[in-house]
Amino acid sequence: MADPSADPTRSGAKPSPENGANSKDEQLEAVRVDVEGTDLTTQQGVRIDHTDDSLTVGERGPTLLEDFHAREKITHFDHERIPERVVHARGSGAHGYFEAYESMAEYTVADFLQEPGRRTPVFVRFSTVAGSRGSADTVRDVRGFATKFFTRTGTYDLVANNFPVFFIQDGIKFPDFVHAVKPEPHNEMPQAASAHDTFWDFVSLQPEAMHMVMWLMSDRAIPRSFRMMEGFGVHTFRFVNAEGRGTFVKFHWKPMLGIHSLVWDEAQKAAGKDPDFNRRDLWEAIESGHFPEWELGVQLVPESDEFSFDFDLLDPTKIIPEEQVPVRRIGKLVLNRNPDNFFAETEQVAFHTANIVPGIDFSNDPLLQARNFSYLDTQLIRLGGPNFAQLPINRPIAPVHNNQRDGFGQMRIYRSQSSYSPNSVAGNYPRVPDGAEGAGSDPSVFSHYQERVDGVKIRKRSESFKDFYSQATLFWNSMTAPEKKHIVAAFQFELGKCTRPEIRERAVEQINHIDHDLAGMVASGIGVTPPEREIVPNHGRSSPALSQVLDRTAPIDSRRVALLAGDGVDPVHVDAIVENLGGMGVVVEVLAPHDGALATQNGNAVRADRRIATMSSVLYDAVVVPGGADSARALAGDGDAVHFLAEAFKHGKTVGAVAEGLDVLGVAPIGEVRMATSAEDLISDRGVVTQVRGPNKNRLEDFCRMFAEAMRQ
Numbered sequence: 001m002a003d004p005s006a007d008p009t010r011s012g013a014k015p016s017p018e019n020g021a022n023s024k025d026e027q028l029e030a031v032r033v034d035v036e037g038t039d040l041t042t043q044q045g046v047r048i049d050h051t052d053d054s055l056t057v058g059e060r061g062p063t064l065l066e067d068f069h070a071r072e073k074i075t076h077f078d079h080e081r082i083p084e085r086v087v088h089a090r091g092s093g094a095h096g097y098f099e100a101y102e103s104m105a106e107y108t109v110a111d112f113l114q115e116p117g118r119r120t121p122v123f124v125r126f127s128t129v130a131g132s133r134g135s136a137d138t139v140r141d142v143r144g145f146a147t148k149f150f151t152r153t154g155t156y157d158l159v160a161n162n163f164p165v166f167f168i169q170d171g172i173k174f175p176d177f178v179h180a181v182k183p184e185p186h187n188e189m190p191q192a193a194s195a196h197d198t199f200w201d202f203v204s205l206q207p208e209a210m211h212m213v214m215w216l217m218s219d220r221a222i223p224r225s226f227r228m229m230e231g232f233g234v235h236t237f238r239f240v241n242a243e244g245r246g247t248f249v250k251f252h253w254k255p256m257l258g259i260h261s262l263v264w265d266e267a268q269k270a271a272g273k274d275p276d277f278n279r280r281d282l283w284e285a286i287e288s289g290h291f292p293e294w295e296l297g298v299q300l301v302p303e304s305d306e307f308s309f310d311f312d313l314l315d316p317t318k319i320i321p322e323e324q325v326p327v328r329r330i331g332k333l334v335l336n337r338n339p340d341n342f343f344a345e346t347e348q349v350a351f352h353t354a355n356i357v358p359g360i361d362f363s364n365d366p367l368l369q370a371r372n373f374s375y376l377d378t379q380l381i382r383l384g385g386p387n388f389a390q391l392p393i394n395r396p397i398a399p400v401h402n403n404q405r406d407g408f409g410q411m412r413i414y415r416s417q418s419s420y421s422p423n424s425v426a427g428n429y430p431r432v433p434d435g436a437e438g439a440g441s442d443p444s445v446f447s448h449y450q451e452r453v454d455g456v457k458i459r460k461r462s463e464s465f466k467d468f469y470s471q472a473t474l475f476w477n478s479m480t481a482p483e484k485k486h487i488v489a490a491f492q493f494e495l496g497k498c499t500r501p502e503i504r505e506r507a508v509e510q511i512n513h514i515d516h517d518l519a520g521m522v523a524s525g526i527g528v529t530p531p532e533r534e535i536v537p538n539h540g541r542s543s544p545a546l547s548q549v550l551d552r553t554a555p556i557d558s559r560r561v562a563l564l565a566g567d568g569v570d571p572v573h574v575d576a577i578v579e580n581l582g583g584m585g586v587v588v589e590v591l592a593p594h595d596g597a598l599a600t601q602n603g604n605a606v607r608a609d610r611r612i613a614t615m616s617s618v619l620y621d622a623v624v625v626p627g628g629a630d631s632a633r634a635l636a637g638d639g640d641a642v643h644f645l646a647e648a649f650k651h652g653k654t655v656g657a658v659a660e661g662l663d664v665l666g667v668a669p670i671g672e673v674r675m676a677t678s679a680e681d682l683i684s685d686r687g688v689v690t691q692v693r694g695p696n697k698n699r700l701e702d703f704c705r706m707f708a709e710a711m712r713q
């Protein structure tokens, strides 16, 4: 790569920090403001003596127009809101870095993929799609997973979702789709939900949506955590190497903590108990040093294989099954810092699919082509003008020089006499680098991939896009029995909310194209006559990688366990559980009928972290009850504690009890499980782990190991 830093005025000049990992952080440091020890001033820097009363005529008289401080303060407040994103309005961001595992130079000149160990700063924003900024996190919806890579050859945005396909094939349908899924236009209901007439009306009339609808009805649509979901670039993109050779590529993010979801009842309750459930989880994990990690995976397809699939690579409603083209893991994303300020960073960050860098290019996917228009356009209205790339969070770490000088909010002062090209008055600067014309001649300079395209102007969907159902069937066939059960229940819930019978019927007809049995099961729950005949026989193919429950090896780091305790709890049990599970990276919180210190038999302090009544089992992954006769009696008589246990069991969470703690399980109806009955017993049955005697340190260790294993399952 030519070293452009030789001439610092050249566009493409390299920034100074070589490692890259902290270069964005260093840039942001220059604009951070700490207020400690500062005097209150106006926007003009005038220190003021009073900010609590307006300037009035006499103590009870009218306020004076000359009160510039009050006017400025109120005016700023009046202008503090910007339009929320038209989709993906609710989001949570985090900083981190990407580290390459290997050189991908054979396929791409992209700077962040050239050498193993190279770190590139990133900012990631996760989001829900349909809800407003203030909507709940745990709704049934797609999740956004947008990443800004601040590379040395420019900023690359991978604007991804947690589903690998999309509802529509052509971006011209995006306004229709979004109008249908958003709250209905006459009464603005329902908020952040697809369970309503207009969504099902649209998708049942637009069959290309059915594959994505299957994902939306699956557990993938209610992730336990942003940290426990996959990400997908969806479209087929192109890697371009130094020779100008293209290779098709699909991008994947694979979470190191595995893929986990909530169950629907739990998700609905969490939306009320803690609307910030996913946001809080991300924030707290990073604050406590459990840095979320994903591996970047790529599926590579040589251009010569473009037509060797039974679907079109340009069709964004199709996946390439992982069994057909394996996912190669080429690097790691680590999120290790929360933003300093939500508005300045998470709200003002502006992603754009057309933010690509040398080594990456588009395909002709018609959805992607429309996105490449829409994102820049939306930032103009959202951020109020063409200089939003100069906002600190959006500023590239690569040097920026061009002739785009004016516009609202220009932050730079260009000193040259010229703002045009070519020019002679400023040596023709900024100018294209010498010798960079033509694909591949300088890999640090962007050249469009050269592709021959011939055709007549036409509005017509390609015939190769017209198989709407076989991958929806593939998805259904790949689910395990519990996953299938959840999908049927989700269809019944959603269609059960539709008020028009004809919409329910049309949806069932569509499902009948996917699988006849599925259509029958859905129909039977929503008052629709099950379809009599099978339209096409199920092809029987499956892709095991589509199931999210087959891999049970994921670590349980940062999972949350509620330890229920009352006055009289055995502190030896509490200490052993906190220590053993804590040692495995699990977060244990003590929940009690009251806040503050709990009385214990031996006087050792146990403090309640939270009062049971302020929390809910849906906010934890597992629950455990230690021994102590008085504690067990108090909990057994406490409705909140009993409900907590029964609900955790209902949601399939691991429930555990030691010694007298077992008596509380007896009161909470947890069904037909085998429970420890003798002093020697240590039993794990259907997610319930019990042990009668505990005080012995080793036996408690065994209990915790078994409890952790049950959580992993």
Ligand code: HDD
Residues within 6 Å of the ligand: 085, 086, 087, 088, 091, 125, 126, 127, 143, 144, 145, 146, 159, 160, 161, 165, 166, 170, 171, 172, 174, 233, 234, 235, 316, 349, 350, 351, 367, 370, 371, 374, 375, 376, 378, 379
């Ligand atoms: Fe989009 C935001 C992902 C199709 C138009 N989109 C947005 C965000 C994500 C995605 C993650 C939030 C970015 C952020 O956190 O700021 N969108 C996708 C994916 C798609 C997709 C994976 C299909 C593969 N989007 C899509 C189409 C269009 C848009 C077809 C328009 C033709 N998307 C937008 C937008 C948004 C947006 C209107 C709203 C706010 C923003 O861009 O910055 O331009």
